[in-house]
Amino acid sequence: MRGFIFVALLAIACAGEVKAQDAAAGEKVFGVCKACHQIGETAKNGVGPQLNGIIGRKAGTVEGYNYSKANKESGITWDEATFREYIKDPKAKIPGTKMIYAGLKDEQRTNDLIAYLQQFDTDGKKK
Numbered sequence: 001m002r003g004f005i006f007v008a009l010l011a012i013a014c015a016g017e018v019k020a021q022d023a024a025a026g027e028k029v030f031g032v033c034k035a036c037h038q039i040g041e042t043a044k045n046g047v048g049p050q051l052n053g054i055i056g057r058k059a060g061t062v063e064g065y066n067y068s069k070a071n072k073e074s075g076i077t078w079d080e081a082t083f084r085e086y087i088k089d090p091k092a093k094i095p096g097t098k099m100i101y102a103g104l105k106d107e108q109r110t111n112d113l114i115a116y117l118q119q120f121d122t123d124g125k126k127k
Contacts, residue, residue: 026116029109036099039117041124048099053122054078055114059094070096083117084110 030039036048043050049065056079060072074094076082086093087110089103104110119126 021111021115023112023115023119025109026112026114029104029113030116033113039120039124043124050124051117052120052124055080055083055118057122068094068096068098070094071098080114083114087113 033048033051036046037051038044038046039051043052045062045065049062049067057077059074059076059078060067071094076086076094078086082093087101087104090097090099090101104113121127
């Protein structure tokens with residue numbers, strides 16, 4: 001009986017634990033994003049804006065990309081928390097966004113994606 005209780009308590013303690021960010025795993029998550037976005041030294045705007053230096057950047061400001069009015073006027077500066085909210089449900093975070101994506105609900109995959117994106121500075125060079 002004590003063994004069962006110990007295993008149950010251990011399972012409860014570990015249930016809320018989130019693994020560290022993994023940029024390599026995040027690159028795989030970014031595979032879905034590649035349909036619309038690019039990142040890296042040769043990144044260009046496509047269906048969506050290039051994502052170099054996204055964390056710390058003001059929303060709607062990539063030169064040469066035609067953003068929705070909602071995105072340009074959102075007042076958002078992308079940080080980890082704001083990006084998490086957005087990527088989970090883009091249309092809820094910025095109603096009127098042009099981004100057509102149902103959202104990334106998995107917290108670990110979001111952690112990994114952020115780790116991958118944070119590797120790139122505004123010029124697309126890995127930090």
